[in-house]
Amino acid sequence: MIKLLSLLNELNIKPKTPIGSGMYHTAFPFEKFKDKIIKTGKGDVDISSGGVKKINQKPLNKKMLDIFQRFPKFFAHVYKITDKYAVIQKLDTEAFKSDSFKLARGLIRLVMSEPRFAKNNTLLYPYAINPSLEPEDIDISYFIYFLTFSRNYRLGKKLRKYLPRDIFDKFYDFFKALDQSGVKNYLPRNRADVHENNLGYDKEGNLKFLDI
Ligand SMILES: Nc1ncnc2c1ncn2[C@@H]1O[C@H](COP(=O)(O)OP(=O)(O)O)[C@@H](O)[C@H]1O
Numbered sequence: 001m002i003k004l005l006s007l008l009n010e011l012n013i014k015p016k017t018p019i020g021s022g023m024y025h026t027a028f029p030f031e032k033f034k035d036k037i038i039k040t041g042k043g044d045v046d047i048s049s050g051g052v053k054k055i056n057q058k059p060l061n062k063k064m065l066d067i068f069q070r071f072p073k074f075f076a077h078v079y080k081i082t083d084k085y086a087v088i089q090k091l092d093t094e095a096f097k098s099d100s101f102k103l104a105r106g107l108i109r110l111v112m113s114e115p116r117f118a119k120n121n122t123l124l125y126p127y128a129i130n131p132s133l134e135p136e137d138i139d140i141s142y143f144i145y146f147l148t149f150s151r152n153y154r155l156g157k158k159l160r161k162y163l164p165r166d167i168f169d170k171f172y173d174f175f176k177a178l179d180q181s182g183v184k185n186y187l188p189r190n191r192a193d194v195h196e197n198n199l200g201y202d203k204e205g206n207l208k209f210l211d212i
């Protein structure tokens, strides 16, 4: 009986498999609602004493959740906040990653088809001189930022030719709106943490950040 109890206990407190983890947070699936996730501060699990003990638990970033709620157009919806966790709209991160890769491939096509333009562009130059350029070599964050800033309008216009139109428009509209929204005044170092792991699509296909 004791054995069974301890087994049940262990199964119960056995940590769930996260759907993703970064430097500060871990996201867990919400079993009851497939379109939501549970986000907590990142922690480690110590099993050295025979049981499962959570250690080094980082706090949930409340400032982040504040910004999410203030600017729902750009961030995943927040359903609930407690001291230990938050319930947040689940975004399709794989679809965003796949689109980011398509963007990177478009950039490679541009670099190969218009080498002169690429070599004369400070953003594209490092790519233009890389003879074995692969999509993985392209820094999406850097790239998206330059794409949407008006001073790189020429690059944006060129790139339009090499990218699937729907992806280009979606990314362009989102980051342009973000740039004009004033959100960045609330963000660390006044810039969004554009990264292939920090964005996703909601059910309606809107692009949104899941992290700042
Ligand atoms: N709303 C969400 N929808 C889907 N996946 C998420 C969501 N929030 C977090 N994740 C997953 O968890 C990972 C870590 O979350 P994130 O908030 O980026 O943590 P950190 O602050 O440590 O970077 C993400 O890279 C992503 O894989």
Ligand SMILES: [Mg+2]
Pocket: 022, 023, 197, 198, 211
């Ligand atoms: Mg992150």
